[in-house]
Amino acid sequence: MNLRLALFTAGALGLAAVMAAGMRRLEPIGSYHGAYGEVLNAVAVGERNSTDVVSAVNFDYRGLDTLGEEYILFTSVLAVAAILRKQKDEHDEAPDQFREVPASDAVRLLGVGLVPVTVVFGLYLISHGAVSPGGGFQGGVVLASVPLVVYLCAGAKTFLRIPPPALAKAGESSGAAGYVLVGCLGILAGKAFLENVLPLGRPGGAWSAGTILFLNLTVGVAVAAGFVELLSSFVEKALKR
């Protein structure tokens, strides 16, 4: 253990020295000269009617990268489900053997208030990704936290009954497929894959930025369902032991 710490200290000091030497050559914070950011900030609102330039970058200018990003998440959810799947030597615990500590009244009351607010906030974030900070990834995670609140208030058994497993799986798959289908609209219109071919609407409006809105919707469904799948995998595993 001491040898490990000594090795780490030696390596870390060396790394710190290299980083400090590199930092001295860097320009101070705030003196940004990049070209692409300036160009995008100047053209994104006019070209795509998206007032959130970060969303325009993610879902339009480099929409193909975000497709890869979504499939990283998709693959990871599959992998977690595969790692935590029921093993041959496992047996389902008899229902009465698994005892849960009941949540206090205060937690349950807070949960009842939190659930509707969280649902609305998640849907708002997903649907207004092109307008204000947010989007499918952020809103999807917020939506997926709703079953988590239920888990805190009502326990694991209720949590597993809330999102029907088939629906979560279907949501994840259709969300992931939906991104590709929206991308194919560009091909159908005789242009490039993922090209923004839908009516652009009014900047700042709920309907704005064409395909960016619909890509956010598909990502929101995929992320929400994917995270519910993740949570269910962990909770099911905990119930089985």
Add this chain to the structure above:
Amino acid sequence: MTGHLPYALAAWLLLWGLYGVVTSKNLIHLVICLAILQSSTYVLLLAIGYKAGAVAPVYADMPPGTPAVDPVVQALMLTDIVVEATVVALLLALAVQAHERGGSLDPAELASLKG
């Protein structure tokens, strides 16, 4: 020198995250240390894209042409967060399985176990 503080913060997070990973005695703790380590990349990306006096690149309530920070590194950081979430989920699943098979969350004890 204060102009370099965010870079120093990124280096600081990286080194302490690494320290936690190296000395960790619990796999869950190790995964959290890895997440801290990776958060240094968020600081670095945002620091690179920052422009003095500029605001967030969201034009919902400001006139076109207002100086804003680089949206490209912000979009990259979003990808970074998604990757971190997936890595953490995968590693936690592996930790659950390691605990089940090995009966311990201490990496030192698991190393002496077979298969």
